[in-house]
Each structure stands twice: as C-alpha cells, then as structure tokens.
C-alpha cells in the first residue's frame with residue numbers, strides 16, 4: 446500500500462498534536478505537523494515537499510482558509526478542514542478552496558480516519574489508473590520493420606511526449622536494439638531477470654542503458670544463448686512490474702513466435718502494434734498472427750493496432766484491401782523512406798534526430814494516437830474555463 450503524506454496545520458499546538466496523534470496510529474499515513482505562526486496565511490508556507498493531504502484545523506477569524514480560497518489549492522493537493530460547525534463563512538471558504546470534507550473541530554477519531562481514508566483511496570486509484578502502459582510491437586512477417594519502429598516510436602514518446610520510457614528487447618537470442626541507438630550495453634534483461642525479486646529503482650535502472658534523449662533500453666546482449674522456455678515467468682512478471690512502475694510507457698520489441706516470454710508480454714500489453722507491409726505474403730502472415738493472438742492468447746482485437754510500414758500510395762494493395770483482409774477498421778501507415786531509414790540504422794541515430802520534419806519522422810510521431818487515452822482528454826467545461834474567449838463563452 447502506498448503511504449499518504451499528510452501535513453496537519455493549525456494555529457493551535459494542542460490541535461495539531463491531537464489530530465496528528467490520531468493519524469499516527471495508522472502506518473499508512475506519514476504525518477508532519479505545522480503550527481502556523483502569526484503573519485503567515487499560507488498553511489504550507491516553507492513546506493518543501495508538497496504533501497498529498499493538508500488537514501487544516503481552522504478557528505474563526507484566522508486567515509488561512511481565505512488564503513486557500515483565493516489562491517486555489519496546488520495541483521493534486523487534497524484538503525480536509527476541521528472547523529467550527531456554527532461558522533457558515535468558514536464552510537463556504539472551505540468549499541471555495543476545494544476542500545474534500547469539513548469536519549467539526551472536535552471531530553471523533555473514527556470520522557477523521559474515515560475522511561482521510563477516502564482521500565487515500567482516491568489517491569491510490571488515481572495512481573493505478575495513471576500507471577504505465579505496456580506497448581508490445583511485433584511483426585506479422587520478419588523484416589517488416591518492427592524493431593526499427595519500436596525503437597523510433599519509443600524515442601518519439603520521449604522527445605515529443607516528454608514521457609519516461611523504457612524500451613525492452615525481448616529477442617533474448619538475437620536482440621540487437623542497442624545498435625539502433627548506438628549503445629553498448631554490458632548488462633540487460635538477463636541480469637534483471639536474475640535479480641527479479643530484489644529489483645528496486647536503483648538496480649532496475651542500472652540494468653538499462655540510457656540514450657542521450659533520455660530513452661532507456663533494457664537490452665538483450667547476445668553473448669549468451671537463452672532459450673525463452675528457460676525463463677521463469679514469475680521473474681519476468683516481476684521485471685515487467687518493476688519497469689512499469691518506473692515509467693510512463695514500456696515499449697517491448699517482441700519476436701513474432703509465441704513462447705512463454707512473448708505470450709506473457711502479449712497478454713499483459715495495453716496495446717499491441719502489429720507491423721506489416723503492403724504485399725500479399727505480409728498480409729497473409731499478419732492475418733495468421735492476428736488470429737493466433739486473438740484465439741490462442743485470448744487478446745481482444747481492440748488492443749491490436751495494425752501499422753503498415755514502408756507505405757506507398759502507388760502500391761497495388763491499398764488500405765481497403767488490407768482492412769478487409771485483416772478485418773480491422775483502422776490502419777496506421779508509416780511511409781517508405783529508404784534513405785533516412787538506412788542512415789538511421791547505419792549510424793545508430795533515431796530518425797527524429799536526423800530530421801524532425803521528414804515524412805518518416807512524422808509518420809512515426811503519429812503512431813502516438815494509438816496510445817492516447819481518450820479519458821485523459823480535458824472535458825469541454827475545463828476548456829471553457831481556461832479559454833472562454835476562444836470558445837465564445
């Protein structure tokens with residue numbers, strides 16, 4: 446369980462001590478107290494690390510609630526006020542400040558804990574739903590460009606989206622993603638698997654190598670022959686959990702074959718990008734891959750996005766043919782750009798660092814639509830508030 450950091454603030458030392466004592470009985474709350482001195486209106490004045498919750502004990506006539514109502518709560522800070530029940534002004538100010546609850550200043554311990562527990566639950570829920578997304582990239586046929594696109598897509602999430610991203614090379618035998626980024630890993634996924642159950646933030650990061658863009662790679666150096674079937678699934682789960690907890694996105698480049706390793710990753714994936722090309726053999730193999738993923742691994746088709754790489758508007762097979770053959774409603778395309786792709790691969794430089802505006806770079810950037818979460822789009826009410834003129838409100 447994640448701890449809830451609480452600051453208990455009041456002008457009265459006795460009040461902070463008694464509220465803090467109730468919370469301190471619960472291990473999941475980490476409590477700091479603050480006695481507000483004369484002259485300070487901001488109850489968090491001088492607090493360096495913003496807590497998750499401010500529990501403010503308020504007495505009529507002091508100015509903290511007014512300050513919070515006027516200045517607004519800082520992002521992600523929850524507020525609970527304990528104050529007099531016969532003070533409607535205080536309640537109104539608490540409401541304006543965005544308080545989650547208004548408790549009587551002589552609140553019972555159980556009411557206080559129930560109120561704090563609600564904030565804690567909401568915070569945990571928000572953290573899990575904001576957890577990292579796993580994107581598994583796989584080809585329908587060898588050579589379609591899965592490894593190339595996985596690397597450049599992960600790079601784009603970092604440089605265009607400002608996200609924390611780890612790219613994982615799941616090809617335990619022939620993995621070569623490090624070459625696409627000109628990195629020289631000494632350790633990688635095999636060492637991470639050996640320490641799977643002891644991984645913490647520091648050791649997990651130490652098994653990756655960092656590209657100058659900030660993208661991290663958990664590589665699969667090919668010095669050792671590793672059979673996917675000898676990998677413990679328990680350990681692989683722990684490794685995945687660990688990198689998911691450290692990132693906004695984990696992008697895994699997967700071999701096409703189904704084995705214990707790839708099956709686990711496919712089944713845990715939030716999004717699967719199936720990379721194919723505009724030729725009959727590519728389409729036939731991709732149809733077979735989709736069928737395996739849906740019927741053997743039990744993945745819902747909505748989680749699979751088809752990306753047609755090396756797209757050309759003049760090819761004989763066009764989008765509608767591919768949609769029909771693969772039974773999908775939507776296709777993503779990445780243009781054929783032999784020159785810049787070759788230059789990128791030979792030099793180990795992501796395409797966006799060769800050109801920000803090349804059609805290939807733009808095509809890769811557009812793949813972000815696959816992972817855009819519709820729930821994260823601001824609602825119109827929010828926009829209306831921010832830009833009333835723009836929206837004519």
Ligand SMILES: Nc1ncnc2c1ncn2[C@@H]1O[C@H](COP(=O)(O)OP(=O)(O)O)[C@@H](O)[C@H]1O
Pocket residue numbers: 584586587588589590591592593594720754755756779780781782783784786787790805
């Ligand atoms: N959009 C593209 N335009 C031109 N060449 C590409 C493109 N995408 C990939 N390639 C070329 O295809 C080759 C195979 O790509 P790779 O990522 O190794 O495929 P896969 O992982 O699917 O086997 C790469 O060497 C790269 O030069």
Ligand SMILES: [Mg+2]
Pocket residue numbers: 591592593
């Ligand atoms: Mg590959």
